[in-house]
Amino acid sequence: MTALVRMLQTVVKSSACFDEYELMNNAESIVLSECLSTSGGEKYHTHLAALYLEAILQRKSVTTGNCTETTELLSKLRSLLQKSDLYRVHFILDKVRGTDLHMESAILYGKLEEHEKALHILVHELKDFHAAEEYCIWNSENRDLQYRRRLFHMLLSVYLNPGASDYALVMAAVDLLNNHAAEFDAALVLQLVPDSWSVQLLSPFLAGAVRQSIHTKRMTQAALGLAQAENLIYKYEKVKQKGTPILLSDKKVCQVCQNPFCEPVFVRYPNGGMVHTHCAANRRLNSNMAHHSSTSSNQT
Ligand SMILES: [Zn+2]
Structure with missing residues (x-):
């Protein structure tokens, strides 16, 4: 060595x-x-x-x-x-x-993540727009969509920054948007492009953006529907698990015999009436008690 x-x-x-x-x-x-x-x-x-x-x-x-x-x-x-x-x-x-x-400087700035400097060199020093697009692509390899979009948006800003007076830069910006519609956030782009630009100039980009937006909306709706269905399942589970809470205290009395509860075991009817287990057993024998029970439950 x-x-x-x-x-x-x-x-x-x-x-x-x-x-x-x-x-x-x-x-x-x-x-x-x-x-x-x-x-x-x-x-x-x-x-x-x-x-x-x-x-x-x-x-x-x-x-x-x-x-x-x-x-x-x-x-x-x-x-x-x-x-x-x-x-x-x-x-x-x-x-x-x-x-x-210049190209070597741009590569080195890219390694340092100083992308704005690198793109500035490629666009203004070298005037190599293809290299600038390539730069965005290879610097965002193995990165997420947000990172890639940030780079492409940066390049668009570099094209349009000095008032977009240079015709070549304006055309480069238009081509960039129309050829790489998927790499941009349309709402951010519309804030950046000059008001003087016609809709026709950007029609491929706008068509792509609208298509993307509709797709995103539909996917979101589908996700929302699935989430709501899942939510309903959990709600049902919760109701099943908890039911309505039943509080038993020594102040409560049996609706059949009017005596307090001395043990934690009791019977509860769907109308909310609570009775002793032995009273419920007696009541089952005498169906007339049902009427008595509902009137007494109304009184409490
Ligand atoms: Zn009782």
């Missing part, structure tokens, strides 16, 4: 172009194969990113226009910056700052 560090350092310091490129190819294959599985990954990923960066900047300083070698290095650097979570973002960002490596 120490040999690897020495090798990386040699490559960074080396000024001989052909040696450097050769060495770098060797170094990256070693780093990628060996360091992904080790705990010291951060050091090597940072080294490799710095290595790409130095080589790119050096080539850019001696040649105008992009040679294939630089393009290849750039795509390797981007891939590393996007896919790896093991390098020191602030360290690389310090090196990128002040250069014209």
Whole structure:
């Protein structure tokens, strides 16, 4: 491993172009194969990113226009910056700052969750609207819908922020809304878009939003219905469990014999009348008692 560090350092310091490129190819294959599985990954990923960066900047300083070698290095650097979570973002960002490596800056800001800065670079520095949309998609991978919507809304705000005077930005905003209707909260969008925009301009977006809204309403109604049915089941269970509470105290008297209750066992009729168990048994023998019981229960 120490040999690897020495090798990386040699490559960074080396000024001989052909040696450097050769060495770098060797170094990256070693780093990628060996360091992904080790705990010291951060050091090597940072080294490799710095290595790409130095080589790119050096080539850019001696040649105008992009040679294939630089393009290849750039795509390797981007891939590393996007896919790896093991390098020191602030360290690389310090090196990128002040250069014209806008895409790389955007990726790094994205890693720091500073999405507004990243989108600003993609939209205003690079004017690469497709890359900005892609940015929203890959930065919200494995995140919830709210996170994705926040990113897309942020991009829309970046398009429309400076008063939306730039025609290209306005068109980018319209395309974004019409192509990604599902990624937006329509109510928030309508607050943001200029009043001068016609309904026709946004008709695909609005149609999508209305469809989504109706779907949500129906799903909510279905959920509400199910919840109400469930609630009813629990209410029935509750009634069954509790019934009406019956309080028996020594002040209450039997409606048949008018004597107080001396034991906790009693009989209760559906009309609420309470009697001794033995009185109820006697009463069953004499059906005339039923009339007597209901009149006496009315009196109490
Ligand atoms: Zn009695």
